[in-house]
Amino acid sequence: MKKEKGKISAIMREQALDKGLLEKAGRCAQDYLDSVLDRPVFPEEKDLEGLVEFRHALPEEPGDPGEILDRLHRFGSPATVAQVGGRYFGFVNGGVVPASLAVKWLVDSWDQNAALYAMSPIVSVLEEVCEGWLVDLFGLPEGSAAGFIGGSATANLCGIAAGRDHLLAQCGWEASSKGLFGAPELKVVVGDGAHATVFKALSILGLGRERLVRVPTDGQGRLRPDGLPALDERTLLILQAGNVSSGAFDPFAEICPWARKAGAWVHIDGAFGLWAAASARLRHLTAGMELADSWSVDAHKTLNAPYDSGIVLCRRREALTGALQMSGSYIAPSGHRDGMHYTLDMSRRARAVELWACLAALGRRGVAELVEDLHDKAVLFAHALAREGFHILNEVCFNQVLVSCGDLRLTERTLALVQGSGECWCGSAQWDGEFVMRVSVCSYRTTAEDIERSVRAFVRAREEARL
Numbered sequence: 001m002k003k004e005k006g007k008i009s010a011i012m013r014e015q016a017l018d019k020g021l022l023e024k025a026g027r028c029a030q031d032y033l034d035s036v037l038d039r040p041v042f043p044e045e046k047d048l049e050g051l052v053e054f055r056h057a058l059p060e061e062p063g064d065p066g067e068i069l070d071r072l073h074r075f076g077s078p079a080t081v082a083q084v085g086g087r088y089f090g091f092v093n094g095g096v097v098p099a100s101l102a103v104k105w106l107v108d109s110w111d112q113n114a115a116l117y118a119m120s121p122i123v124s125v126l127e128e129v130c131e132g133w134l135v136d137l138f139g140l141p142e143g144s145a146a147g148f149i150g151g152s153a154t155a156n157l158c159g160i161a162a163g164r165d166h167l168l169a170q171c172g173w174e175a176s177s178k179g180l181f182g183a184p185e186l187k188v189v190v191g192d193g194a195h196a197t198v199f200k201a202l203s204i205l206g207l208g209r210e211r212l213v214r215v216p217t218d219g220q221g222r223l224r225p226d227g228l229p230a231l232d233e234r235t236l237l238i239l240q241a242g243n244v245s246s247g248a249f250d251p252f253a254e255i256c257p258w259a260r261k262a263g264a265w266v267h268i269d270g271a272f273g274l275w276a277a278a279s280a281r282l283r284h285l286t287a288g289m290e291l292a293d294s295w296s297v298d299a300h301k302t303l304n305a306p307y308d309s310g311i312v313l314c315r316r317r318e319a320l321t322g323a324l325q326m327s328g329s330y331i332a333p334s335g336h337r338d339g340m341h342y343t344l345d346m347s348r349r350a351r352a353v354e355l356w357a358c359l360a361a362l363g364r365r366g367v368a369e370l371v372e373d374l375h376d377k378a379v380l381f382a383h384a385l386a387r388e389g390f391h392i393l394n395e396v397c398f399n400q401v402l403v404s405c406g407d408l409r410l411t412e413r414t415l416a417l418v419q420g421s422g423e424c425w426c427g428s429a430q431w432d433g434e435f436v437m438r439v440s441v442c443s444y445r446t447t448a449e450d451i452e453r454s455v456r457a458f459v460r461a462r463e464e465a466r467l
């Protein structure tokens with residue numbers, strides 16, 4: 001399309017009819033996916049230098065969409081991390097299920113606002129459907145509610161908010177109207193291995209990052225039940241399904257029945273680990289977690305849904321919607337599911353549609369196989385590294401592997417060389433006072449060959465690090 005000077009709305013109305021534009025986007029995307037398995041996992045220096053293309057002042061005049069797309073693909077695609085390939089083991093990220101990617105394109109063209117039924121009946125219904133499917137898949141109490149939100153950081157916030165307000169309401173204190181000034185004190189109990197987002201949520205919710213009872217963990221990062229204080233109906237206990245370093249699960253079967261009897265509220269941060277409940281083979285890891293009150297989980301991690309897909313689940317629907325509801329003169333109660341009452345946001349993307357597509361494409365069997373496959377690959381990775389003389393520092397109960405060379409400097413240098421190799425990528429952590437390499441097997445794309453190739457990269461990096 002040639003550059004023309006004219007009213008931008010008229011120009012865009014023409015662009016909206018341009019069939020070539022989305023086709024071009026499709027070609028760029030396909031081109032990316034075709035090359036992603038072969039390219040360096042972390043961009044090379046020359047690719048990062050290309051980013052200078054974007055550092056210019058805001059253009060005065062409208063730009064051409066096709067050219068904008070071209071420029072992004074030419075200089076932006078090479079500066080991505082090849083996370084959707086098979087050799088990315090950083091953080092706890094995950095690939096993208098093909099059906100959910102394709103559906104996301106359609107949903108993007110809908111541009112729905114998921115706040116209210118009145119804004120999108122289809123999204124409201126698919127949120128309801130996903131809620132039911134997830135409650136079933138995880139074996140949670142029937143009728144549990146789900147809110148669809150950006151990630152586990154905000155899902156933790158929502159679950160803990162529901163717990164805070166519920167416990168205070170039991171003491172006759174309505175936190176949503178009176179706030180926390182003068183409120184009865186709650187006892188907040190957190191394991192030493194809790195994720196950083198839990199502390200952030202506690203600080204935002206007025207419960208304090210430090211005004212906590214911290215419970216020691218065992219050698220795998222599991223909360224030790226013998227370290228728990230007395231629990232009562234003013235206790236908010238936060239547990240974890242999947243330690244972010246070791247992948248370990250707190251012993252729910254020991255703790256949850258006791259907490260329940262005491263009237264405490266139990267929130268489980270299950271960002272990536274809750275999915276173990278979907279596999280008959282791995283379900284033993286989450287046994288007892290169904291006795292908790294709220295849970296957070298990410299579809300964008302273990303399930304390999306596209307990003308920006310967290311879920312808060314809550315046994316008591318009213319506790320969740322009570323903590324998160326809002327009203328306004330222009331919002332009429334619809335008698336349908338209005339998604340905004342289950343999350344922090346008002347206007348929201350229709351993220352549940354991609355989640356629905358993911359679950360529909362995998363089915364119960366597919367989800368179980370996906371989770372088991374990630375576990376099997378992590379075990380394979382750990383065994384192959386151990387055979388090469390690396391130290392494996394955790395029991396690989398799920399998808400996380402903690403690796404050391406047995407010497408701080410050697411581990412540090414080896415990691416830097418692995419990260420720079422382009423062959424694969426993993427991050428680091430402090431584990432038991434030691435600097436370790438942290439491998440997370442999160443993507444369905446990872447094959448046994450990918451693991452072999454990655455282990456060779458680890459061995460070469462260590463050889464080079466020794467020079």
Ligand SMILES: *Cc1c(COP(=O)(O)O)cnc(C)c1O
Pocket residue numbers: 092150151152153154195197242243244269270271272298310
């Ligand atoms: C990733 C993670 C979070 C944060 O989730 P986001 O989706 O990044 O917001 C919280 N807890 C644990 C255990 C995690 O692994």
